Amino acid sequence: MSVTYSNGVDALNNVSLKINDGEFAFIVGPSGAGKSTLIKLILKEVDVTSGEVIVNGFNLHKIKRGKVPKLRRTIGVVFQDFRLIPTMTVYENVAFVLRVIDAPKKYIRSRVPYVISLVGLKDKVKCYPSELSGGEQQRVALARALVNDPALIIADEPTGNIDPELSYQIVQLLKDINNCGTTVLMVTHAQELVEHFGGRTIVLNNGSIVFDKVLGGINED
Numbered sequence: 569m570s571v572t573y574s575n576g577v578d579a580l581n582n583v584s585l586k587i588n589d590g591e592f593a594f595i596v597g598p599s600g601a602g603k604s605t606l607i608k609l610i611l612k613e614v615d616v617t618s619g620e621v622i623v624n625g626f627n628l629h630k631i632k633r634g635k636v637p638k639l640r641r642t643i644g645v646v647f648q649d650f651r652l653i654p655t656m657t658v659y660e661n662v663a664f665v666l667r668v669i670d671a672p673k674k675y676i677r678s679r680v681p682y683v684i685s686l687v688g689l690k691d692k693v694k695c696y697p698s699e700l701s702g703g704e705q706q707r708v709a710l711a712r713a714l715v716n717d718p719a720l721i722i723a724d725e726p727t728g729n730i731d732p733e734l735s736y737q738i739v740q741l742l743k744d745i746n747n748c749g750t751t752v753l754m755v756t757h758a759q760e761l762v763e764h765f766g767g768r769t770i771v772l773n774n775g776s777i778v779f780d781k782v783l784g785g786i787n788e789d
């Protein structure tokens with residue numbers, strides 16, 4: 569597929585890419601390479617100029633506007649800047665996702681503590697984001713992305729705002745989540761993380777895929 573913005577910039581140029589169910593892939597590349605555009609395509613925030621995108625069984629070219637929320641519910645997104653709601657506790661930040669889709673209260677009461685303990689924050693459920701470290705806030709964001717049991721997690725520079733040593737924990741958590749069957753796409757600038765963990769590494773440059781291989785990591789899990 570290709571994406572040309574209205575100002576004439578070719579953000580993606582004849583890109584052909586298949587991410588299989590259950591895969592973990594790093595997406596790397598310099599600023600302006602097209603990484604955000606690729607993510608926005610998957611979330612249907614941007615449309616292709618030519619070609620086709622199929623995400624979790626939805627053909628994004630044909631999908632009706634009313635079905636877009638349904639598509640997005642199959643995807644959990646984690647951002648560099650966490651995007652937690654400051655006035656809500658850890659529990660409320662995570663529960664909120666299920667409340668807006670009218671999930672049954674009983675399900676919320678069992679699911680939310682479960683995902684919070686998965687990310688290792690059982691002791692922090694009542695804390696507010698300002699009372700947490702960057703790494704902890706990102707784990708809340710991960711719990712929030714996970715709570716609706718998405719088929720795909722997109723992590724957009726998830727370690728960009730946290731200490732390097734804690735970055736490894738975040739990627740390890742994403743790897744653990746992936747080992748339970750969730751597909752994970754992680755955009756990163758952190759070469760050391762890619763080298764450490766290894767796995768499928770897709771390099772974008774100037775709107776094209778210039779490298780797409782499975783690399784061996786230092787710490788293979």
Ligand code: ADP
Nearest residue numbers: 573575577579598599600601602603604605606
């Ligand atoms: P990356 O995330 O790798 O930094 P982007 O996908 O944001 O790359 O950008 C790819 C190219 O598209 C860049 O040249 C950028 O300037 C351009 N671009 C991104 N968003 C827009 C937009 N909304 N309108 C016009 N050009 C854009």
